Amino acid sequence: MAMDDVREEAPAETGSAQAGSEVGRLRRGWRGMRSGWRSPRLKWPKRLVLALVLLIVLPLAAAGIALRINYGGDPAAGTTTRDRDALWLGHAWVDGRKDDADLEALAERLHGTGIRDLYVHTGPWEHDGTLPGNRYPKARWLIRQVHRTLPGVRVQAWLGDELATEGPVGLHLEDAATRDRMVGSTRQVLDAGFDGVHLDLEPLHSDDADYLALLDRLHPLTGSRSAVLSVAAHQIDPLPHLHSVAGAVKGHPKWWSQAFFGRVARRVDQIAVMSYDTAMPLESLYGGYVAEQTTLALEVTPRTTDLLMGLPFYQENNPSHWGFAETVPAAVRGARLGLGRTDPDRARFGLALYVDFTARDEDWAAYRAGWVR
Helix, strand or coil: CCHHHCCCCCCCCCHHHHHHHHHHHHHHHHHHHHHHHCCHHHHHHHHHHHHHHHHHHHHHHHHHHHHHHHCCCCCCCCCCCCCCEEEEECHHHCCCCCCHHHHHHHHHHHCCCCEEEEEEECCCCCCCCCCCHHHCCCHHHHHHHHHHHCCCCEEEEEEEEEECCCCCCCECCCCHHHHHHHHHHHHHHHHCCCCEEEEEEECCCCCCHHHHHHHHHHHHHHHHCCCEEEEEECCECCCCCHHHHHHHHHCCCCCECHHHHHHHHCCCCEEEECCCCCCCCCHHHHHHHHHHHHHHHHHHCCCCCEEEEEEECCCCEECCEECCCCCHHHHHHHHHHHHHHHCCCCCCEEEEEECHHHCCHHHHHHHHHHHHC
């Protein structure tokens, strides 16, 4: 055997000796850490760490307490449906997958509720603003049958697309030719018989002047047809200028400023807040958040515009939406609290239910019990 292959084997430690040795090493390591932490050289780094903890933890704790308080109390009497609610419907209603039996079941489901508008997914737009007509071959059938079985209910074409605001792919609102084609597509669905158009463009950043310019062109068009111009709106800054901070840090300014929300609301007939996907971890915090959003929206929405608060009729669990927290009862209660505290007599107010194909019987029951009564 070569000398470099010879290994000297150390004697094995007994169990108690080994344990004692391990404890000793841990004690020495802990004493070293304490000594290092007390080092004068760490005086300012420690203060910086503490300051960062306070800057992050304290505001979050204060916000949580405020939202929990906002969820307290009883909703005001009379804060129930004004018969101006809405329901988002999937694309199956216009592409041939739904039939007369499905429509009869829908009519039975909606009977006795406050739902007046159906936002039926008719797009999406192409990124150049065009809308192929073969995307909604059963639209006329749906509109005719809804008008027959649900008198007074309006069918709106839900049109949307991904905007190229946070990446290279998507629809460019800043392009005038694209906006021209979007106006033409709106005229196209109105010609098909829809009672209105519901726009859902995301991610739409606050203070987007091109979006306002588009609305300024669409509203006269829908008005000339006695049709509705409706939009799905981002949530409002829960703290002033939070959208700017989020945009600078994450590149995704989730919220709109309250002022921008008001500018949009003044240009449309109906605005529905997407008051879900809030990342709230508790039902009470989510309900308080909806109450706050309701108040912020009511403060800047003209009385001539319908304001609707969105309800989550779906049960996903991910970092932006926890199904056990974002519940229908919490959303209904939050909307009622915000309405009662801010403008309890507002007639043009409702709830918008998202979305039909994920809704459960218990979601419908909670909507009826909390809001329709």
